[in-house]
Amino acid sequence: MTPGWPLWEVFVRSRNGLAHKHVGSVHAVDATMALTNARDVYTRRSEGTSIWVVPSAAITASDPADKDALFDPAGDKIYRHPTFYDIPADVKNI
Amino acid sequence: MYTQGLDEAPGPDVDESFDPASLLPDDEASAELRFQARIDAEDRIEPTDWMPAEYRRTLIRQIAQHAHSEVIGMQPEGNWITRAPSLRRKAVLIAKVQDEAGHGLYLYGAAETLGVSREELVDQLVSGEVKYSSIFNYPTLTWADMGAVGWLVDGAAIMNQIPLCRCSYGPYARAMVRVCKEESFHQRQGYELMLTLSRGTPQQQAMAQDALNRWWWPAIMMFGPSDADSVHSAKTMRWKIKRFSNDELRQKFVDVTVPQAEYLGLTVPDPDLRFNDETGHYDIGPIDWDEFFAVVRGDGPCNRQRLATRRAAHENGAWVRAAAEAHARKQQERQQSSEPAATGPAAAGQVA
Numbered sequence: 001m002t003p004g005w006p007l008w009e010v011f012v013r014s015r016n017g018l019a020h021k022h023v024g025s026v027h028a029v030d031a032t033m034a035l036t037n038a039r040d041v042y043t044r045r046s047e048g049t050s051i052w053v054v055p056s057a058a059i060t061a062s063d064p065a066d067k068d069a070l071f072d073p074a075g076d077k078i079y080r081h082p083t084f085y086d087i088p089a090d091v092k093n094i
Numbered sequence: 095m096y097t098q099g100l101d102e103a104p105g106p107d108v109d110e111s112f113d114p115a116s117l118l119p120d121d122e123a124s125a126e127l128r129f130q131a132r133i134d135a136e137d138r139i140e141p142t143d144w145m146p147a148e149y150r151r152t153l154i155r156q157i158a159q160h161a162h163s164e165v166i167g168m169q170p171e172g173n174w175i176t177r178a179p180s181l182r183r184k185a186v187l188i189a190k191v192q193d194e195a196g197h198g199l200y201l202y203g204a205a206e207t208l209g210v211s212r213e214e215l216v217d218q219l220v221s222g223e224v225k226y227s228s229i230f231n232y233p234t235l236t237w238a239d240m241g242a243v244g245w246l247v248d249g250a251a252i253m254n255q256i257p258l259c260r261c262s263y264g265p266y267a268r269a270m271v272r273v274c275k276e277e278s279f280h281q282r283q284g285y286e287l288m289l290t291l292s293r294g295t296p297q298q299q300a301m302a303q304d305a306l307n308r309w310w311w312p313a314i315m316m317f318g319p320s321d322a323d324s325v326h327s328a329k330t331m332r333w334k335i336k337r338f339s340n341d342e343l344r345q346k347f348v349d350v351t352v353p354q355a356e357y358l359g360l361t362v363p364d365p366d367l368r369f370n371d372e373t374g375h376y377d378i379g380p381i382d383w384d385e386f387f388a389v390v391r392g393d394g395p396c397n398r399q400r401l402a403t404r405r406a407a408h409e410n411g412a413w414v415r416a417a418a419e420a421h422a423r424k425q426q427e428r429q430q431s432s433e434p435a436a437t438g439p440a441a442a443g444q445v446a
Contacts, residue, residue, distance in 0.1 A: 005212075005419075007206070024200060024203050024268075024269070025203045025206070026199070026203075027212055029418045029419050029421070029422035030421075030422040030425060030426075033418060033422070040196075041196050041199050041200070044189075044192065044193070044196060044276075045276075061142065063142070064140070064142050064143050064144070
């Protein structure tokens with residue numbers, strides 16, 4: 001392999017009605033080849049009905065160092081969850 | 095196991111009693127402590143997380159060896175594809191060999207998340223710099239070996255890989271989940287093949303027994319050196335890359351496999367094999383470690399042939415890779431020349 005074949009992230013929809021899910025990555029010279037490779041590598045047992053391939057370089061990810069700043073604020077906002085509210089057992093359908 | 099080269103000898107810089115954190119500046123030492131605390135809490139480590147350099151190095155080496163084993167593992171079985179006795183057996187064998195290629199690719203992908211490139215990994219294999227499992231340096235002499243390899247070699251691999259599904263490094267653990275699901279088919283088709291032979295003619299039964307005789311000890315050795323001689327175990331256990339010792343996994347394998355051999359009506363080639371009522375486990379005879387280390391060193395029956403075949407496949411595929419690159423380049427140029435010259439907001443608007 002010549003250095004520099006781009007890396008592609010592979011997402012597979014296991015059946016209609018479900019979202020595409022990340023399953024791994026493949027190297028390929030272009031998108032068509034990435035799809036073909038992804039099909040051979042990740043769907044040998046009817047794992048999918050649809051494949052997305054995305055150039056890995058096109059993904060912007062959050063920095064693990066920012067994890068606390070990004071996600072901790074949600075931790076103490078339990079009032080965003082329905083179970084935060086006490087409703088008498090006699091009240092139905094809510 | 096597939097990564098047994100890790101156990102074979104102390105690396106130049108390995109000293110288990112030495113705590114690398116003691117040499118680090120304070121902030122890095124505390125990063126190590128935080129890292130270990132995450133491991134202890136069964137948190138998973140992901141590619142962009144901070145990790146000790148040694149953890150990264152160990153994982154790259156282990157995952158690379160594992161990937162190389164899958165790739166080299168295609169050869170002993172590929173040997174029989176054209177001579178499979180029926181279309182059904184042939185289709186199964188092709189599917190199995192294709193799976194081994196797939197497993198190699200999942201694993202190369204996992205290794206690459208640690209910052210090593212695919213080209214480096216491939217180079218390490220074809221140059222012989224990084225090892226693969228000793229088991230693939232044994233020849234597959236008869237059709238019965240396709241049964242014995244699936245049953246014993248893939249059986250031993252499953253024993254090792256199931257705990258790896260809980261490995262502390264996320265991408266490796268996820269690759270292992272896929273591999274284990276597929277490996278189960280490998281083992282069952284192998285056992286079914288052995289069952290068919292062992293219920294067949296006297297010649298077929300003899301062929302099955304001969305295959306068991308040749309593959310039993312190499313499969314036992316797949317788990318690597320005894321715990322007492324395994325230098326990397328303590329560290330990889332602390333980092334939860336590995337969860338059971340070589341001897342523990344070997345014992346589990348023996349305990350489940352001996353009754354399977356009995357069901358086939360075959361004899362395990364170990365005169366010392368006994369069920370120990372006190373421990374509830376099978377005791378086995380002495381393992382020929384000289385043979386094991388000779389094969390790991392490169393002096394097994396097929397080491398040179400396996401590497402030469404892999405190297406030839408890589409070199410003979412060069413023109414295919416060059417053609418793919420040329421095609422992609424041409425397509426791109428064609429697309430660029432046929433696109434209207436318009437750029438900027440107007441062109442961007444067309445995307446929707």
